Amino acid sequence: MSRMNWSERLSLGIGSIDRQHQVLIKCINELDEAIHKDENFKVRTTLNVIEKLVNYTKVHFMYEELVLFKQIPFPETEEHKIAHRKIFDAVEVFKDRLKTESITDIHPELVVFLNQWLTNHILKDDMKYAIYAKEQGINVQ
Ligand SMILES: [Fe+2]
Numbered sequence: 380m381s382r383m384n385w386s387e388r389l390s391l392g393i394g395s396i397d398r399q400h401q402v403l404i405k406c407i408n409e410l411d412e413a414i415h416k417d418e419n420f421k422v423r424t425t426l427n428v429i430e431k432l433v434n435y436t437k438v439h440f441m442y443e444e445l446v447l448f449k450q451i452p453f454p455e456t457e458e459h460k461i462a463h464r465k466i467f468d469a470v471e472v473f474k475d476r477l478k479t480e481s482i483t484d485i486h487p488e489l490v491v492f493l494n495q496w497l498t499n500h501i502l503k504d505d506m507k508y509a510i511y512a513k514e515q516g517i518n519v520q
């Protein structure tokens with residue numbers, strides 16, 4: 380899997396959110412690289428990164444839902460929260476699969492899923508509240 384790179388097209392122009400998205404990209408790249416570690420470290424590193432990614436994603440979603448949406452009265456907050464829940468459910472399915480399948484088998488699929496999820500969510504869902512804020516003249520950083 381190729382590295383995920385931050386680029387201007389992913390920028391929402393909201394500093395706090397852009398920084399959080401950059402941390403998520405870094406975590407996904409770390410996960411991508413973890414599989415290349417030697418056998419002893421592979422499983423432990425991969426599980427640690429998944430844990431970190433899940434925890435940071437929770438923090439990021441909570442920030443958007445509880446802090447950002449207080450500042451931006453975005454009309455589609457409910458739909459946005461549902462999109463967040465769906466991502467979490469999908470990650471839980473991967474975590475469940477780890478109980479019976481090997482990390483080596485699941486890893487490529489998980490990295491592709493996370494890459495696509497983050498890119499799509501930023502460009503399609505998060506971009507909507509950023510555009511809305513701009514249109515309303517609400518400046519959040
Ligand atoms: Fe979001």
Ligand SMILES: [Fe+2]
Nearest residue numbers: 439443501505
């Ligand atoms: Fe986001």
